[in-house]
Amino acid sequence: MNRVKNFNAGPAALPLPALERARDEFLDFAKSGMCVMEHSHRGKEYEAVHDEAIALLRELLGVPDTYDVLFVQGGASQLFAQLPMNLVEKGRSADYVVTGAWGEKALSEAKAATAMLGASVRVAGTTGTGEGKEKSYVRAATAKDLQLAPDAAYVHVTSNETIHGVEYDVTPARPFPDTGKVPLVADMSSDFLWKPLDVSRFGVIYAGAQKNIGPSGVVVLIVRKDLVAAGRKDIPKIFQLRTPAENKSLYNTPPTFGIYMVRNVLAWLKGLGGLPAMEKRNRDKAAKLYGVIDANASFYRCPVEKESRSVMNVVFRLPSEADEERFVKEAKAQGMVGLKGHRSVGGIRVSAYNAVEPAWIDALCEFMQAFAKRG
Amino acid sequence: MNRVKNFNAGPAALPLPALERARDEFLDFAKSGMCVMEHSHRGKEYEAVHDEAIALLRELLGVPDTYDVLFVQGGASQLFAQLPMNLVEKGRSADYVVTGAWGEKALSEAKAATAMLGASVRVAGTTGTGEGKEKSYVRAATAKDLQLAPDAAYVHVTSNETIHGVEYDVTPARPFPDTGKVPLVADMSSDFLWKPLDVSRFGVIYAGAQKNIGPSGVVVLIVRKDLVAAGRKDIPKIFQLRTPAENKSLYNTPPTFGIYMVRNVLAWLKGLGGLPAMEKRNRDKAAKLYGVIDANASFYRCPVEKESRSVMNVVFRLPSEADEERFVKEAKAQGMVGLKGHRSVGGIRVSAYNAVEPAWIDALCEFMQAFAKRG
Numbered sequence: 001m002n003r004v005k006n007f008n009a010g011p012a013a014l015p016l017p018a019l020e021r022a023r024d025e026f027l028d029f030a031k032s033g034m035c036v037m038e039h040s041h042r043g044k045e046y047e048a049v050h051d052e053a054i055a056l057l058r059e060l061l062g063v064p065d066t067y068d069v070l071f072v073q074g075g076a077s078q079l080f081a082q083l084p085m086n087l088v089e090k091g092r093s094a095d096y097v098v099t100g101a102w103g104e105k106a107l108s109e110a111k112a113a114t115a116m117l118g119a120s121v122r123v124a125g126t127t128g129t130g131e132g133k134e135k136s137y138v139r140a141a142t143a144k145d146l147q148l149a150p151d152a153a154y155v156h157v158t159s160n161e162t163i164h165g166v167e168y169d170v171t172p173a174r175p176f177p178d179t180g181k182v183p184l185v186a187d188m189s190s191d192f193l194w195k196p197l198d199v200s201r202f203g204v205i206y207a208g209a210q211k212n213i214g215p216s217g218v219v220v221l222i223v224r225k226d227l228v229a230a231g232r233k234d235i236p237k238i239f240q241l242r243t244p245a246e247n248k249s250l251y252n253t254p255p256t257f258g259i260y261m262v263r264n265v266l267a268w269l270k271g272l273g274g275l276p277a278m279e280k281r282n283r284d285k286a287a288k289l290y291g292v293i294d295a296n297a298s299f300y301r302c303p304v305e306k307e308s309r310s311v312m313n314v315v316f317r318l319p320s321e322a323d324e325e326r327f328v329k330e331a332k333a334q335g336m337v338g339l340k341g342h343r344s345v346g347g348i349r350v351s352a353y354n355a356v357e358p359a360w361i362d363a364l365c366e367f368m369q370a371f372a373k374r375g
Numbered sequence: 376m377n378r379v380k381n382f383n384a385g386p387a388a389l390p391l392p393a394l395e396r397a398r399d400e401f402l403d404f405a406k407s408g409m410c411v412m413e414h415s416h417r418g419k420e421y422e423a424v425h426d427e428a429i430a431l432l433r434e435l436l437g438v439p440d441t442y443d444v445l446f447v448q449g450g451a452s453q454l455f456a457q458l459p460m461n462l463v464e465k466g467r468s469a470d471y472v473v474t475g476a477w478g479e480k481a482l483s484e485a486k487a488a489t490a491m492l493g494a495s496v497r498v499a500g501t502t503g504t505g506e507g508k509e510k511s512y513v514r515a516a517t518a519k520d521l522q523l524a525p526d527a528a529y530v531h532v533t534s535n536e537t538i539h540g541v542e543y544d545v546t547p548a549r550p551f552p553d554t555g556k557v558p559l560v561a562d563m564s565s566d567f568l569w570k571p572l573d574v575s576r577f578g579v580i581y582a583g584a585q586k587n588i589g590p591s592g593v594v595v596l597i598v599r600k601d602l603v604a605a606g607r608k609d610i611p612k613i614f615q616l617r618t619p620a621e622n623k624s625l626y627n628t629p630p631t632f633g634i635y636m637v638r639n640v641l642a643w644l645k646g647l648g649g650l651p652a653m654e655k656r657n658r659d660k661a662a663k664l665y666g667v668i669d670a671n672a673s674f675y676r677c678p679v680e681k682e683s684r685s686v687m688n689v690v691f692r693l694p695s696e697a698d699e700e701r702f703v704k705e706a707k708a709q710g711m712v713g714l715k716g717h718r719s720v721g722g723i724r725v726s727a728y729n730a731v732e733p734a735w736i737d738a739l740c741e742f743m744q745a746f747a748k749r750g
Contacts, residue, residue, distance in 0.1 A: 004408030008415050011631055016402075019410050023401040027394055033379030033710070035394055037590035037636070040383050040713065073448045073592065074613065077627035081611035112611040116492065210628055215412035217448065217592045217630025236456035236487040238449065252452035253585055255592025255630060256386055261412070335408070338415065 005360040008338035009162055009313065009351040010190065010211040017271075018264035037257040041250060049260050050250070056266035057220065060274055063199050068228055070221040070241070071249040071259055076102075076189045076208040079219065080109035083185060083204060086231040086241050088119040088153045094185075095124035095152040097145075097177065099168075100137040100161025101344060104128075106187060110156070117232070124148050124155060127166075137164040139308040140174040154183040154203055160191035162211070163342040165315035165349065166308045167191060173307040176201065183227060191312045192220065193269065194354060195279035203227050211312070212353045213269075214262035217255045269354065278354055285352045285361040286311040292365045296372040314350040315341060324348055327371060336364055380735040383713035384537055384688065384726040385565065385586040392646075393639035393730075412632040416625055424635050425625070431641035432595065435649055438574050443603055445596040445616070446624040446634055451477075451564045451583040454594060455484035458560060458579060461606040461616050463494040463528045469560075470499035470527040472520075472552065474543075475512040475536025476719065479503075481562060485531070492607070499523050499530060502541075512539040514683040515549040529558040529578055535566035537586070538717040540690035540724065541683045542566060548682040551576065558602060566687045567595065568644065569729060570654035578602055586687070587728045588644075589637035592630045644729065653729055660727045660736040661686040667740045671747040689725040690716060699723055702746060711739055 006013035029036040032045050039046040054069050063069055072079070088094050094114070096107040103126075110121045125146035127139050141157075148155060155177060160167040168176050176184060183203025192207035199205065204223045210216035221241070228241045237243050243251045269278060290309060293300040293316050302309065302316045318324045324347060328340050341347035352361060381388035404411040407420050414421040429444050438444055447454070463469045469489070471482040478501075485496045500521035502514050516532075523530060530552060535542040543551050551559060558578025567582035574580065579598045585591035596616070603616045612618050618626045644653060665684060668675040668691050677684065677691045693699045699722060703715050716722035727736060 002403065002406075002408050006409050006413055008413065008418075011412055011414060011416060011628065013413050014410065019402055023398060026398040026401065027391075028377065031377075033377050033712075034381050035389065037386055038381055038383065038388050039386060041386060041591065043383075073450070073453070075448070075627045078448070078613050081613050109611045109613060112609075116610055208628065215630070215632050216416065216628040217633055234487075235491055236484045238453050238456050238484060252450045253386065253583065253591040255590070255633065257590050257632065258592055258630065337408075 005336045006338055007350050011216050012211050012351055012353050013355045015268045015355045018268045021264050036260045041253050041256050046256055049263050053259050053263040061199055066225050068223050068225055068245045070244040071254055072219045072221050072244055076187055079206050080106045081113040082239050084110040084113045085235050085239055088114050090118040092153050093120045093122055095148055095155040096121055097124050097141050097157045098126040099140050099166050100164040102161055103158040137166055138303050139305040140166055140168045152182050154185045155179040156185045159186045159188040160310055160312050162190040162313050165304050165310040165313045167310035170311055171307045194282050196275040209262055213265050215258050218258035218262055282311050285358055288361055288365050289314045289350055292368045299372040315347055317347045380711040381713055382725050386591050387586050387726055387728050388730045390643040390730045393643045396639050411635045416628050416631050421631055424638050428634050428638040436574055441600055443598050443600055443620045445619040446629055447594045447596050447619055451562055454581050455481045456488040457614050459485040459488045460610050460614055463489050465493040467528050468495045468497055470524055470530040471496055472499050472516050472532045473501040474515055474541050475539040477536055478533040512541055513678050514680040515541055515543045527557050529560045530554040531560045534561045534563040535685055535687050537565040537688050540679050540685040540688045542685035545686055546682045569657050571650040584637055588640050590633050593633035593637055657686050660733055663736055663740050664689045664725055667743045674747040692722045
């Protein structure tokens with residue numbers, strides 16, 4: 001077996017022990033004589049996995065009892081529409097803070113979703129500069145960037161901008177916005193569970209699994225119970241947050257194998273020491289990468305302001321696009337894949353999610369040093 | 376390894392070769408050094424799988440070029456809402472034919488979805504009798520049951536009612552309704568690909584994968600291109616059918632591993648001789664089961680009218696609930712699982728989807744004969 005060093009942005013590398021566990025019991029899960037994906041979602045064998053996944057999320061994050069922990073489908077992209085459908089009453093508005101391409105998408109879908117239901121959204125702040133092809137985002141928002149409406153249904157932020165490499169709450173200088181009594185809603189798809197988090201600061205946290213915690217097709221949704229209860233009822237049942245909340249995410253058939261993989265990943269994460277250990281591991285990896293970039297500032301250039309640099313997605317440019325192409329190609333020849341930046345912005349992107357091994361980062365840093373030296 | 380005879384209603388048994396293929400390359404897919412679920416959905420390795428799954432669906436069913444073949448998320452339950460959101464213009468209505476519990480759910484969600492958007496739905500016919508706990512469905516609808524509106528946006532049917540064991544198009548006496556120029560929309564979740572099908576008779580076919588063709592979390596949607604093009608635009612992009620249609624179902628991250636499993640199942644199905652071979656296999660299995668039921672009519676009783684008896688879900692009752700409990704328990708002791716009827720109707724249900732081996736049915740029939748004899 002020849003496993004590569006996988007720096008994909010998502011779907012992304014998964015921990016080898018979580019994969020091996022799945023492989024080893026693939027045809028005979030829990031001595032049941034079938035694959036976990038052949039089990040009824042209402043049978044006791046699958047339900048034990050489902051319950052364990054939820055319990056692990058609650059334990060790792062210390063989720064208060066006043067929050068529901070749900071599994072839903074459709075990706076974070078569906079929640080871009082589904083959350084405002086639930087949470088913005090007729091005639092009301094919600095505030096959006098845009099710090100990258102995913103924030104733009106969330107805003108755009110929220111506009112369509114609320115327009116359909118007689119409500120609205122507004123931009124409370126953005127750190128974007130330029131237009132069209134020149135549009136760029138290089139930092140998280142600060143209090144000075146924002147004009148929050150005190151009566152907004154919620155304030156939406158993108159915790160980590162996967163494409164632009166901009167993240168909140170990495171340094172004390174760029175905390176999540178203080179929204180007072182207005183619920184803070186965060187898309188944490190690409191930085192969920194990278195470190196401990198005070199869940200009580202949020203009204204809603206949501207995350208597609210395919211970056212840090214599992215395969216694509218599963219979304220984790222952590223939502224304050226009072227927001228679920230107050231949610232709109234004039235939308236189809238399948239889109240109401242109370243539907244998974246009242247049915248333990250088993251209203252209709254969930255993506256059982258995906259949730260099983262999430263369980264495997266969470267069990268691995270707990271075994272490694274939980275979120276405090278993960279934070280150290282991730283900060284060390286990021287420090288090494290940014291260290292090489294800054295030590296070779298005449299060759300590598302990270303466009304992101306230091307206070308907002310993402311621990312999960314480290315983006316940088318080389319002197320020319322030809323250099324970048326050569327970088328990706330030579331890295332690949334050494335078993336390091338997934339390094340090409342997003343097609344919309346170009347450059348290099350190192351996604352260093354939880355499952356990315358420190359040894360892979362060491363190998364990559366060594367490669368980067370040598371590559372810069374050769375020029 | 377001790378594989379059981381799995382008669383689950385869904386998620387359900389998958390073909391062993393499709394599972395073994397996944398197990399064998401779980402850690403190193405296509406010699407890429409990673410699991411298929413760790414691949415980017417925009418990389419060439421995954422894309423080959425994605426394209427092959429679509430091509431196999433087109434080939435097996437002979438899907439005309441005038442149709443899109445899409446993968447979406449959220450289960451058929453989400454399409455209960457999403458299809459009317461797309462297909463019923465403001466001020467218009469769609470017709471629903473209800474022949475069981477799933478038809479009821481489709482109708483209920485379509486009501487909410489259209490009410491939200493200034494449109495409506497109506498019941499064009501139902502075969503249900505009784506109310507509440509006594510509600511029963513024992514047959515597919517005939518032309519006499521229906522009052523179709525000539526200006527309806529579409530007519531919706533549930534091809535196979537998984538809970539009630541009622542199926543269209545098994546016998547010539549119960550064909551799919553003739554809807555003239557009005558598009559026929561069919562939920563085929565529990566009988567998709569059980570036999571050849573004239574796709575051109577339908578405007579839309581949709582099916583959750585977790586019965587006949589894969590794991591849960593993937594839905595196949597086959598839709599006439601003109602209906603996609605005419606779909607509403609005043610809904611969020613993620614819910615518009617044109618979004619997957621214009622992006623080859625890669626607008627946002629699809630459930631890649633689920634689609635990979637679907638590909639494996641379809642490749643197995645093709646290898647076995649495609650849909651004509653599958654039809655023979657499935658009709659033979661069902662004939663054996665109904666044969667035992669009818670040959671022991673004083674002990675087993677199938678409530679479904681002969682013309683509408685499902686080939687996929689064979690439901691029957693025993694003299695008492697205690698007998699039924701004993702039946703399930705003794706079968707389980709012999710390695711036959713998943714036989715308990717749906718909690719809403721009780722009794723026994725044998726789900727005999729494509730992957731259920733004829734030998735399992737033979738073993739079950741033998742057990743049924745002996746059980747009836749003992750009484």
